[in-house]
Amino acid sequence: MVFNEEIFKRKSELGGSIELICGSMFSGKTEELIRRLNRARIAKLKIEIFSPKADTRFVEDALVSHNANSIPSTPVDNASAILLLSSDVHVVGIDEAQFFDDELPDVCNVLANKGIRVIVAGLDMDFKGRPFGPMPAIMAIAESVTKLHAVCVRCGNPALYSYRLVPDEAKILLGEQESYEPRCRICYHS
Incomplete structure (x- = not known):
């Protein structure tokens, strides 16, 4: 553990980083987040994971991917709560960032x-097909951006859009398949 503490101290002196994982629904964003956080755990780094309290699709105290992989998380009401709950950590994971406020x-x-x-x-x-919540601003300040694609259910090409099947114009509508x-792009617009 001494080795990791030395790395943490050096990283604190040099500055941290922001990584963004984005894409459409069913592209594997949460799966990739869980993978990266588990690798940090293997490295014996202290992690904290946050999700918006408003996302009630799965269990309240864990991130769950569509492949049923999960990792414990803390639901929060707003972005500023993350600062209060993330003291003395090496890595912070944030899922469903589009649902957070503009403070994120x-x-x-x-x-x-x-x-x-x-x-x-x-x-x-x-x-x-419009930029969602604080995501464009996070994309602009991130050191790295990983854009994932799902598979288009119509033609099999890479999918970058989340097509809504139900007639509801609300910006936020929690749902799955x-x-x-x-x-x-072609199937989304046709």
Whole structure:
């Protein structure tokens, strides 16, 4: 553990980082976030994971991927709560970032400037194909951006859109395969 503490001290002096994992629904964003956080755990780094309290699709105190992989998480009401709950950690994971308030990019910067590795996952576009929530701002300040693609259910090409199947114009509509399907650009617009 002494070795990891020395690395943490050096990273704190040098600054942390912000990593963004984005893409459409069913592209594996949460799966990739869980993978990265588990690797940090293997390295014996202290991690904290947060998700928006409003996302009630799965269990309240864990991130769950569509492949049924899970990792414990803390649901929070707003982005500023992450700062209060992430003291003395090496890595912070944030899932479903699109549902957080506009403070999230500032929170990510504060954490990274403290030497913390921040890994954020979320939808980059809403069902209308427009930038979603604080995601564009996080994309702009991130050291690295990983854009994942699902498979278009219509033609099999890479899908970057989350097509809404139900007639509801609300910007936020929690749902899964009964409400959304991944589509490529051509199938989304046709």
